[in-house]
Amino acid sequence: MDNLTHSLVGALLGQMGLKKKSAYAMPTLIIAANLPDIDASCAIYGIESLAMRRGITHGPIALILLPVILWGIILAFDAWQVRRGTRPAQRAPLHKGWLLVLAFIGCFSHPALDWLNNYGIRLLEPFSSRWFYGDTLFIIDVWIWAALGLSIWISLRREVRGGQDWSKPAWTGFLAVSAYIFANGLITGSAERTAHDALAAAGRQDILVVASPPPLTFWRRDIFWRAQDRFGGGDFVPGVGGSIDISGTLTGMDDPQIAEWAKSDPAARAFLFWARMPFAKREADAIVLHDQRFDHPLAQDRFTVRLKAPDINASEAP
Numbered sequence: 001m002d003n004l005t006h007s008l009v010g011a012l013l014g015q016m017g018l019k020k021k022s023a024y025a026m027p028t029l030i031i032a033a034n035l036p037d038i039d040a041s042c043a044i045y046g047i048e049s050l051a052m053r054r055g056i057t058h059g060p061i062a063l064i065l066l067p068v069i070l071w072g073i074i075l076a077f078d079a080w081q082v083r084r085g086t087r088p089a090q091r092a093p094l095h096k097g098w099l100l101v102l103a104f105i106g107c108f109s110h111p112a113l114d115w116l117n118n119y120g121i122r123l124l125e126p127f128s129s130r131w132f133y134g135d136t137l138f139i140i141d142v143w144i145w146a147a148l149g150l151s152i153w154i155s156l157r158r159e160v161r162g163g164q165d166w167s168k169p170a171w172t173g174f175l176a177v178s179a180y181i182f183a184n185g186l187i188t189g190s191a192e193r194t195a196h197d198a199l200a201a202a203g204r205q206d207i208l209v210v211a212s213p214p215p216l217t218f219w220r221r222d223i224f225w226r227a228q229d230r231f232g233g234g235d236f237v238p239g240v241g242g243s244i245d246i247s248g249t250l251t252g253m254d255d256p257q258i259a260e261w262a263k264s265d266p267a268a269r270a271f272l273f274w275a276r277m278p279f280a281k282r283e284a285d286a287i288v289l290h291d292q293r294f295d296h297p298l299a300q301d302r303f304t305v306r307l308k309a310p311d312i313n314a315s316e317a318p
Contacts, residue, residue: 032102036107067107148173261310
């Protein structure tokens with residue numbers, strides 16, 4: 001998910017009452033909720049970053065070390081203020097145990113959310129490079145923004161006014177978003193089963209079906225499927241049904257030059273490592289690699305690789 005969502009989740013957890021557990025509780029929750037995304041700096045490598053993102057910093061070792069590191073930094077900062085005599089007198093006491101627990105809670109919320117979309121996350125890195133997909137939420141969900149933001153605002157407003165039930169709006173928001181996620185999971189499951197049954201009835205074998213939620217219209221699903229050497233798409237609306245392109249199109253991934261040319265192209269190797277539903281299009285001087293999930297005109301530029309024949313002369317030059 002995007003970092004605004006992660007930050008709002010951290011803030012919501014604080015407003016649910018966790019921010020009263022220790023000094024620095026709220027900033028700890030918000031920072032920890034974003035901490036696994038320290039790998040975002042690899043975006044400077046362009047397409048190659050697809051093989052770097054949502055990997056080692058989202059895996060079990062990082063999810064143990066990162067909260068501890070954040071906890072240590074906050075403890076050191078507080079001790080530094082105490083030594084200088086600049087720690088505000090009104091600041092709440094620092095509870096080391098609770099602060100460490102909050103760092104873990106915030107950090108664990110990150111992969112839990114990232115798993116919910118169809119971009120993919122390697123939850124077991126470095127022990128396994130397997131990608132996991134939830135196919136439940138779009139990467140940026142404005143409805144979650146609205147629900148989290150509103151519940152946090154109401155909670156803060158009640159707290160400022162001295163209300164004793166100031167955490168209730170945050171709990172309501174948490175339960176509402178949880179129900180929203182659950183409902184979206186049911187929609188995705190129904191869409192994938194419907195599409196799979198339609199394709200199986202048409203004689204397709206070894207079918208991979210992905211039901212992807214589009215932005216804004218969370219109740220709809222874009223259907224992507226592939227079977228053997230073909231791929232296709234469709235759409236689905238709960239209670240209405242959908243349409244599936246049964247015939248499909250050749251993926252083009254059986255072209256032996258893809259593997260051969262990719263050996264000398266780091267971007268292509270990274271793309272193929274990340275791609276869940278790749279297909280290839282032949283052009284005059286290149287093979288263009290795409291992924292069905294991100295073949296929308298607004299996303300193509302960031303998820304497409306032009307694979308060209310290696311320059312033999314250049315590779316043989318001294």
